[in-house]
Each structure stands twice: as C-alpha cells, then as structure tokens.
Amino acid sequence: MSRTSGAHTPDTHLCVLLQSEVVLSAFQQHKEVKLKSSPADLVTETDQRVEKILISAIRNRYPQHRFIGEESVAAGEHLELTDSPTWIIDPIDGTVNFVHRFPFVAISIAFTVNRQTQFGIVYSCVEDKLFYAQRGGGAFLNGEPLHASGQQDISRCVVVTEIGAERDDVALSTMTSNIRRLLQLPVHGVRALGTAAVDMCQVATGGADAYYHIGMHCWDIAASAIIVQEAGGVVMDTDGSEFDMMSRRVIAASSAAVADRIAQVIQAFPCCRDDEDNCGCGATGVN
Numbered sequence: 009m010s011r012t013s014g015a016h017t018p019d020t021h022l023c024v025l026l027q028s029e030v031v032l033s034a035f036q037q038h039k040e041v042k043l044k045s046s047p048a049d050l051v052t053e054t055d056q057r058v059e060k061i062l063i064s065a066i067r068n069r070y071p072q073h074r075f076i077g078e079e080s081v082a083a084g085e086h087l088e089l090t091d092s093p094t095w096i097i098d099p100i101d102g103t104v105n106f107v108h109r110f111p112f113v114a115i116s117i118a119f120t121v122n123r124q125t126q127f128g129i130v131y132s133c134v135e136d137k138l139f140y141a142q143r144g145g146g147a148f149l150n151g152e153p154l155h156a157s158g159q160q161d162i163s164r165c166v167v168v169t170e171i172g173a174e175r176d177d178v179a180l181s182t183m184t185s186n187i188r189r190l191l192q193l194p195v196h197g198v199r200a201l202g203t204a205a206v207d208m209c210q211v212a213t214g215g216a217d218a219y220y221h222i223g224m225h226c227w228d229i230a231a232s233a234i235i236v237q238e239a240g241g242v243v244m245d246t247d248g249s250e251f252d253m254m255s256r257r258v259i260a261a262s263s264a265a266v267a268d269r270i271a272q273v274i275q276a277f278p279c280c281r282d283d284e285d286n287c288g289c290g291a292t293g294v295n
C-alpha cells in the first residue's frame with residue numbers, strides 16, 4: 009500500500025494504490041513486450057493484468073457502469089462514450105518507460121457521467137505521487153492543493169509535450185517542427201516525461217506552464233484534464249475549440265493567453281478520433 013494512502017482516500021484511490029504495487033513489483037522484472045500500432049507502441053502482461061483487475065473490482069461495486077480501457081479497446085472492444093457512468097482507464101501510462109525502467113509510469117482513471125468528467129486520478133507509481141481532482145472540489149497532490157502557474161507570457165513558459173508512438177513522416181515532421189517553432193519563440197524549455205498523464209499533471213502543479221499533444225488517446229488524458237482544470241488551468245483542443253477527450257488533440261495551459269499562443273504556433277497532423285471507426289486517415293484509432 010502506498011505511503012500516500014490515508015483514511016480520506018475514496019475506494020477508487022485504494023484500488024489504484026493497490027494496483028500500483030503490481031506495477032512496482034513488475035517494474036524491476038524482465039517483461040515480455042508485444043507491439044500494438046507501431047514499433048514504439050508497447051504493451052506488457054502487466055498493462056493487461058492491471059486493467060482487468062481494476063475493471064473487475066469497480067464492476068463488482070458498480071455493475072451497471074461502463075468502461076473504456078486502453079487494453080480492452082486494443083483487444084477489440086468497441087469504444088463509445090455515452091451518458092452512462094463510465095470509467096476511462098489507462099492501466100499503465102508510460103509503458104515504454106515501464107519496459108525500460110525509466111521511472112515515470114502512472115495509473116490513470118477518470119470517471120464520467122453524462123459525458124462530463126466527475127473526478128480524475130493519476131498515480132505516478134515510482135514517484136509515489138497521487139494527483140487527484142473532483143469536479144468543483146479542487147486538485148490535489150498527495151492531499152496538498154494544486155495551483156497552475158497562471159503564467160500569461162509564452163516566452164516565460166516551460167512546455168511539455170510527447171513524441172508519441174507515431175513513426176510516419178507526416179506525424180514526425182509535424183511534431184518536430186512544432187517543437188522547433190516553440191523553441192524559436194522562444195520558450196524557456198520543452199520537456200517530455202514519456203507519460204501523457206504525468207506530463208499534463210505538471211501543468212496543475214505549476215512546474216510546467218503548458219502541455220500539448222496530438223495523437224494521444226482519451227485514456228491518456230481524461231483524468232489529468234480535470235486535474236489541470238481544477239488547479240485553475242485551461243484545457244482546450246489544439247484548434248482553439250472546446251476540449252474534446254475523443255479528438256486526440258489537447259492543449260493544457262496556465263492561462264488562456266498561453267493556450268491561445270500555442271494553438272497559433274503548433275500544427276496538428278490527421279489522426280482518427282478515438283470514437284470514430286475506420287476513418288481511413290492512416291493513423292488508426294488504436295495507435
């Protein structure tokens with residue numbers, strides 16, 4: 009059980025913390041690795057096992073609820089977000105890090121009703137950092153309140169992003185030219201931890217001023233989006249429209265001014281929505 013659990017943690021936190029022991033004990037072990045959508049999109053038996061245990065524990069308690077789990081979708085389960093109470097689960101966010109023992113791996117769980125996120129939990133297992141937010145209740149790290157930096161000036165920002173699993177020319181040239189354009193503004197720095205969920209939580213802590221990503225999935229960022237929002241940050245689509253967790257595009261920032269500036273500078277590459285079957289744009293919904 010993690011050092012951060014306490015009497016105040018709701019059942020879900022306990023579920024997550026218990027499963028983190030599974031992740032941590034496997035972290036140092038040899039792992040059998042399978043590929044999903046690209047040579048950089050990995051999955052291990054631990055990803056699959058943690059997701060199965062989390063879903064069965066929650067389903068046991070809430071049998072009518074629905075689930076969107078990264079590895080269930082990868083195994084062919086239909087992905088649809090409805091008005092029903094729904095748990096959106098990434099059992100290990102940062103699987104490449106997990107395989108390489110790079111110490112940033114997280115369990116991410118969001119809970120939605122009527123398509124609106126009610127709470128989000130991101131547990132960075134090796135760091136033993138439990139990020140949590142409930143709608144209207146603020147954002148917390150190991151029980152301490154979180155506040156975004158409020159930075160308004162892009163030239164004074166640290167920006168976090170991810171070079172995801174895409175390895176095609178269009179995605180790679182778009183992602184690298186985005187980084188170059190931001191560095192030339194200039195910004196103070198660009199960072200990538202290898203886990204979208206923990207990346208985005210840095211905006212909630214104020215340790216970073218913005219995060220953007222094209223190509224991630226709803227399970228990567230559903231929980232961290234509400235954590236940033238409840239910490240006073242802004243979350244929106246890269247085209248400046250309202251945040252849509254299924255669009256596979258996101259900007260999270262310390263302020264609307266910084267979010268808008270990033271939206272002006274970066275370009276998106278085409279990728280299927282998470283909830284769009286066979287959209288034929290090349291980058292399928294499962295990568």
Ligand SMILES: O=P(O)(O)O[C@H]1[C@H](O)[C@@H](O)[C@H](O)[C@H](O)[C@@H]1O
Nearest residue numbers: 101102103170172173202203204
């Ligand atoms: O597959 P997991 O759950 O490890 O999620 C990661 C994605 O695979 C990466 O493409 C993406 O770049 C992020 O690293 C994201 O966390």
Ligand SMILES: [Mg+2]
Nearest residue numbers: 098101102228
């Ligand atoms: Mg992930």
Ligand SMILES: [Mg+2]
Nearest residue numbers: 078098100101
């Ligand atoms: Mg994952």
